[in-house]
Amino acid sequence: MRQKLRFTxxxxxxxxxxxxxxYREQGKRQKLSFPESLDLVVVTVGGEQVTLREMAFxxxxxxxxxxxxxxxxxxxxxxEYWRLYTNHTFLREQAKQTxxxxxxHDTLFYQRATAEKITLSEEEEQYLxxxxxxxWSDLTEEQRARLGVDEETIDASxxxxxxxxxxxxxxxxxxxxxxxDYSIGGTxxxxxxxxxxxxxxxxxxxxVPFGSITVDH
Numbered sequence: 001m002r003q004k005l006r007f008t009x010x011x012x013x014x015x016x017x018x019x020x021x022x023y024r025e026q027g028k029r030q031k032l033s034f035p036e037s038l039d040l041v042v043v044t045v046g047g048e049q050v051t052l053r054e055m056a057f058x059x060x061x062x063x064x065x066x067x068x069x070x071x072x073x074x075x076x077x078x079x080e081y082w083r084l085y086t087n088h089t090f091l092r093e094q095a096k097q098t099x100x101x102x103x104x105h106d107t108l109f110y111q112r113a114t115a116e117k118i119t120l121s122e123e124e125e126q127y128l129x130x131x132x133x134x135x136w137s138d139l140t141e142e143q144r145a146r147l148g149v150d151e152e153t154i155d156a157s158x159x160x161x162x163x164x165x166x167x168x169x170x171x172x173x174x175x176x177x178x179x180x181d182y183s184i185g186g187t188x189x190x191x192x193x194x195x196x197x198x199x200x201x202x203x204x205x206x207x208v209p210f211g212s213i214t215v216d217h
Contacts, residue, residue: 031209035148042208043100044199045107052208056149057157058099060139063214066095082217092217096210101184104198109164109171109182118167120159128162143214 032040038053052059070081084091120128132155139147172179172188181188211217 030207031212032204032207034146034209034213037208038148040201040204042201042205043103043107044197045104046111046196046198048107048111050103050107053149053153054157055099055103056147057135057154057161058102059208059210060143060147060154060214061135062095062099062102063211064138066091066211067215079217082211092211096205096208098184099210100200100205104193105184105189106161106164108193108196108198109167110160112171113163113167116167118163118170120162120166124162124166128159131162132158139214146213 034052038051038056040052041049042052042055043050066082067078070078073081082090082092087094132151135158136151136154168182169179172182175181175188177188180186182192183189
């Protein structure tokens with residue numbers, strides 16, 4: 001009798017464990033509603049938290065770049081390009097990783113730019129204003145609604161990127177290396193990156209429906 005009770009208890013525990021694991025796995029697979037998840041923290045760079053709201057520009061930019069390439073690849077079926085598998089991964093996943101890489105890169109260089117009080121020149125401000133206007137104008141009303149952020153948020157992210165790029169240029173000149181050496185994947189950038197703590201909330205990021213936010217794939 002005791003043995004039977006013990007066996008039953010083990011089964012109950014096993015069912016609970018499996019049920020909990022299944023629930024967690026289902027939670028991981030369930031995609032987020034992007035506009036309702038903008039304040040979720042996805043990346044932390046040197047202690048600074050970056051939310052989906054701050055990553056919205058990079059997501060829209062990379063989705064747009066992918067879609068432009070997809071139209072060239074097959075204008076009758078752009079989904080075919082998004083599903084391509086190369087270098088042991090899908091292009092969609094490569095592009096999604098690029099969003100993270102750009103976010104970390106620009107956050108890191110922006111931190112250094114602000115610490116050293118780097119500012120944009122009058123000419124650079126004008127270039128930035130034009131780029132900001134062009135980017136926002138290129139988004140349709142539907143894309144803006146699906147992205148869930150306002151023009152000011154996009155402008156702030158693009159300003160951050162501009163300052164990051166300026167600092168990258170200054171640093172490359174100081175170190176007497178090519179600008180690209182401090183770009184994503186560059187030798188000098190990888191050395192710099194290794195000196196900082198950067199964390200990605202993979203559980204949250206996995207649930208971000210990249211490829212289905214400003215486009216439909």
